[in-house]
Amino acid sequence: xxxxxxxxxxxxxxxxxxxxxxxxxxxxxxxxxxxxxxxxxxxxxxxxxxxxxxxxxxxxxxxxxxxxxxxxxxxxxxxxxxxxxxxxxxxxxxxxxxxxxxxxxxxxxxxxxxxxxxxxxxxxxxxxxxxxxxxxxxxxxxxxxxxxxxxxxxxxxxxxxxxxxxxxxxxxxxxxxxxxxxxxxxxxxxxxxxxxxxxxxxxxxxxxxxxxxxxxxxxxxxxxxxxxxxxxxxxxxxxxxxxxxxxxxxxxxxxxxxxxxxxxxxxxxxxxxxxxxxxxxxxxxxxxxxxxxxxxxxxxxxxxxxxxxxxxxxxxxxxxxxxxxxxxxxxxxxxxxxxxxxxxxxxxxxxxxxxxx
Amino acid sequence: xxxxxxxxxxxxxxxxxxxxxxxxxxxxxxxxxxxxxxxxxxxxxxxxxxxxxxxxxxxxxxxxxxxxxxxxxxxxxxxxxxxxxxxxxxxxxxxxxxxxxxxxxxxxxxxxxxxxxxxxxxxxxxxxxxxxxxxxxxxxxxxxxxxxxxxxxxxxxxxxxxxxxxxxxxxxxxxxxxxxxxxxxxxxxxxxxxxxxxxxxxxxxxxxxxxxxxxxxxxxxxxxxxxxxxxxxxxxxxxxxxxxxxxxxxxxxxxxxxxxxxxxxxxxxxxxxxxxxxxxxxxxxxxxxxxxxxxxxxxxxxxxxxxxxx
Numbered sequence: 001x002x003x004x005x006x007x008x009x010x011x012x013x014x015x016x017x018x019x020x021x022x023x024x025x026x027x028x029x030x031x032x033x034x035x036x037x038x039x040x041x042x043x044x045x046x047x048x049x050x051x052x053x054x055x056x057x058x059x060x061x062x063x064x065x066x067x068x069x070x071x072x073x074x075x076x077x078x079x080x081x082x083x084x085x086x087x088x089x090x091x092x093x094x095x096x097x098x099x100x101x102x103x104x105x106x107x108x109x110x111x112x113x114x115x116x117x118x119x120x121x122x123x124x125x126x127x128x129x130x131x132x133x134x135x136x137x138x139x140x141x142x143x144x145x146x147x148x149x150x151x152x153x154x155x156x157x158x159x160x161x162x163x164x165x166x167x168x169x170x171x172x173x174x175x176x177x178x179x180x181x182x183x184x185x186x187x188x189x190x191x192x193x194x195x196x197x198x199x200x201x202x203x204x205x206x207x208x209x210x211x212x213x214x215x216x217x218x219x220x221x222x223x224x225x226x227x228x229x230x231x232x233x234x235x236x237x238x239x240x241x242x243x244x245x246x247x248x249x250x251x252x253x254x255x256x257x258x259x260x261x262x263x264x265x266x267x268x269x270x271x272x273x274x275x276x277x278x279x280x281x282x283x284x285x286x287x288x289x290x291x292x293x294x295x296x297x298x299x300x301x302x303x304x305x306x307x308x309x310x311x312x313x314x315x316x317x318x319x320x321x322x323x324x325x326x327x328x329x330x331x332x333x334x335x336x337x338x339x340x341x342x343x344x345x346x347x348x349x350x351x352x353x354x355x356x357x
Numbered sequence: 358x359x360x361x362x363x364x365x366x367x368x369x370x371x372x373x374x375x376x377x378x379x380x381x382x383x384x385x386x387x388x389x390x391x392x393x394x395x396x397x398x399x400x401x402x403x404x405x406x407x408x409x410x411x412x413x414x415x416x417x418x419x420x421x422x423x424x425x426x427x428x429x430x431x432x433x434x435x436x437x438x439x440x441x442x443x444x445x446x447x448x449x450x451x452x453x454x455x456x457x458x459x460x461x462x463x464x465x466x467x468x469x470x471x472x473x474x475x476x477x478x479x480x481x482x483x484x485x486x487x488x489x490x491x492x493x494x495x496x497x498x499x500x501x502x503x504x505x506x507x508x509x510x511x512x513x514x515x516x517x518x519x520x521x522x523x524x525x526x527x528x529x530x531x532x533x534x535x536x537x538x539x540x541x542x543x544x545x546x547x548x549x550x551x552x553x554x555x556x557x558x559x560x561x562x563x564x565x566x567x568x569x570x571x572x573x574x575x576x577x578x579x580x581x582x583x584x585x586x587x588x589x590x591x592x593x594x595x596x597x598x599x600x601x602x603x604x605x606x607x608x609x610x611x612x613x614x615x616x617x618x619x620x621x622x623x624x625x626x627x628x629x630x631x632x633x634x635x636x637x638x639x640x641x642x643x644x645x646x647x648x649x650x651x652x653x654x655x656x657x658x659x660x661x662x663x664x665x666x667x
Contacts (some may be wrong), residue, residue: 169626335457
């Protein structure tokens, strides 16, 4: 397995990669990604360093910024944990955005129409509704995938637009707050329907939910038989069939769970942060979640770390808006980083060595 | 519903289908060579913003289109380098391209929001042909980019099935090691196909911002890039069927808009869902068909080619 290149050097394939090397490659990739995206900023006559400084200062430069970064981290990490579970089985569920919206929808239904229930009954009900709605929404692309091998990447994505329009219908139509000055939002949830927050921050107790789910996933993936099963089913359906694992059952189960975690994220957002359903409940959490899952190599603990970083990038994006930049331009930085991380993968699997004379 | 109304729906269906047709044709070329590019949405957006930028300031729509084509090709080049040279996962790289393109177009277009266009593609009735009853109004009373897209379908069909270059392209997606063994440069074929595909997506984006709704709005492609990728499966990787799919999609989309205008009592949000639900259903049905016919999908689609693992 050798390939000639560069005179006395050659590239050798290696199947092992040390932890340190992985970290070095990841950090280098992120820096190169920021440089690449910065070039586009530079080409249009702006100083990318100013933008980057602004992003860092606004996100982690103050206690307030830091707390806002954690507010953004929660939905990002939950959605990312959701998609990473599906990615483990090579199921490209990129419908987290829609599953997030549907989770918010389910939770809002109970918050609006059962607002009189005691908090300890209403909040679990809302959680369950968010979980089920997100899960069922993910089952729609999962069923054709399981039975007829229909491409789940495209189908799960198409449903994002449907979910978005469904919420639009609700908040512009039947669920619109009559006292809301015609804004597309529902009336605020009763106190019983809201998750408490820490002190005077906007960080809700859903933070615990995020840690619990991350830890559960970590143990399922690393230490359970089922975690092993979905990894095998993902890498080879034949091997899975041969070992007596039910591929169809696992596709459906993994996709349901994957969607339900994003659904929980949607519930946590409306109940913990916004306290109502509105058209703009997500700046694209479900899409950023995909990137986070890939950057974190699907490791639940790394996902928390990367979500924190991406949360900071989002907060930085909001602050760029005040300087006249669209907040969505942060996806340019995200995409660019991902390019280099993906390209860098090759250096994990290959090594440059000096040829023996 | 009277006949004139039906004609209007079909004619605007062709218009609505045209950006998707360009993008679909591009993805057909790309996938035929064995590379899956899910970055179509991002390439279209960058195409749309650059077309509007250049078209508006130079007051020359053709220059705008040209720049959009180049921009789409450059975007695709990123995907090509990552997936061909670095052999990275094609799904992930395509997603990255879409995310990147969404952000880049928002950044480049930040000063363009709300600016009126100065040069757009307008209806040019073809002399004679546009007088044909019904058909004339639907097909020959359109703008130049619509006619161009139909010509491109014919050209691509000819290249695919009647030329050596087409054979090479298809072989690259079916059996890359055979192409390599015959002494052709498989990498060159794949690079060319991916970049060519991006150029088409860029043109599709230009159609959005210079003809379909001449303006720049963040995220104006609204999922059309993804619909284009889905239609490639419907098209069984055939340019002629891509045209059929794109126009069919366009008619569904314009049907929704016209029902709204007619005051049908369905909330507009449900009508706007139609194209996505329609594409979903088409995806399911055609995948089942392709499976039973056991034909269609290029055999090496999505698999990185590496000589040492031949």
